[in-house]
Amino acid sequence: xxxxxxxxxxxxxxxxxxCTLQCNYTVSPFSNLRWYKQxxxxxxxxxxxxxxxxNTKSNGRYTATLDADTKQSSLHITASQLSDxxxxxxxxxxxxxxxxxxxxxxxxxxxxx
Amino acid sequence: xxxxxxxxxxxICKSGTSVKIECRSLDxxxxxxxxxxxxxxxxxxxxxxxNEGSKATYEQGVEKDKFLINHASLTLSTLTVxxxxxxxxxxxxxxxxxxGTNTEAFFGQGTRLTxx
Numbered sequence: 007x008x009x010x011x012x013x014x015x016x017x018x019x020x021x022x023x024x025c026t027l028q029c030n031y032t033v034s035p036f037s038n039l040r041w042y043k044q045x046x047x048x049x050x051x052x053x054x055x056x057x058x059x060x061n062t063k064s065n066g067r068y069t070a071t072l073d074a075d076t077k078q079s080s081l082h083i084t085a086s087q088l089s090d091x092x093x094x095x096x097x098x099x100x101x102x103x104x105x106x107x108x109x110x111x112x113x114x115x116x117x118x119x
Numbered sequence: 120x121x122x123x124x125x126x127x128x129x130x131i132c133k134s135g136t137s138v139k140i141e142c143r144s145l146d147x148x149x150x151x152x153x154x155x156x157x158x159x160x161x162x163x164x165x166x167x168x169x170n171e172g173s174k175a176t177y178e179q180g181v182e183k184d185k186f187l188i189n190h191a192s193l194t195l196s197t198l199t200v201x202x203x204x205x206x207x208x209x210x211x212x213x214x215x216x217x218x219g220t221n222t223e224a225f226f227g228q229g230t231r232l233t234x235x
Contacts, residue, residue: 040224049125049212049226050163095162106153107214107224109163 029096125227
């Protein structure tokens with residue numbers, strides 16, 4: 007069974023600090039891996055998309071890494087802001103799934119002033 | 120960037136009534152759209168895959184007669200919750216993939232359904 011495990015489940019940090027969220031997955035065959043941010047009561051918003059051949063990708067203060075060999079990914083948030091408080095979800099995409107995404111539990115991040 | 124519009128954002132209905140939720144891709148065509156449901160503090164759960172011009176594909180455990188999906192055009196899919204019950208109260212979200220690029224999935228804003 008394909009699984010996605012994210013850690014930590016929840017995280018509280020102070021504004022301005024950095025943090026790293028982890029994702030371990032077992033999906034195969036692998037097409038790409040996405041990180042989404044979901045604010046409470048809103049739809050997910052894409053942060054990064056990486057194919058299996060990419061090791062790192064940045065989007066502003068967000069930097070995602072991918073190790074396709076060990077099936078691990080991370081999302082690093084630099085200089086956190088209060089608006090970063092949200093759920094962050096790692097979504098590996100199976101090949102030939104026609105765009106169907108299977109979401110894990112995500113990491114609930116809370117940034118405090 | 121591509122936008123997916125979902126309407127309504129919130130709806131309250133009485134038990135036994137039906138509610139229709141619309142999902143539109145505003146500036147791209149989407150032959151496939153997806154419908155998700157999310158309960159508080161839980162992850163998005165895929166309900167069904169909506170295919171333009173054909174029947175939707177439902178995930179295991181999702182009642183197709185209760186959650187009617189219609190994908191009549193390349194920019195519009197609708198989800199109708201029929202004979203709603205309080206346990207159907209949830210957050211419903213649609214997503215669409217740009218048929219032209221087929222690389223990104225864009226999500227609607229979500230619909231908060233409360234059945235009283």
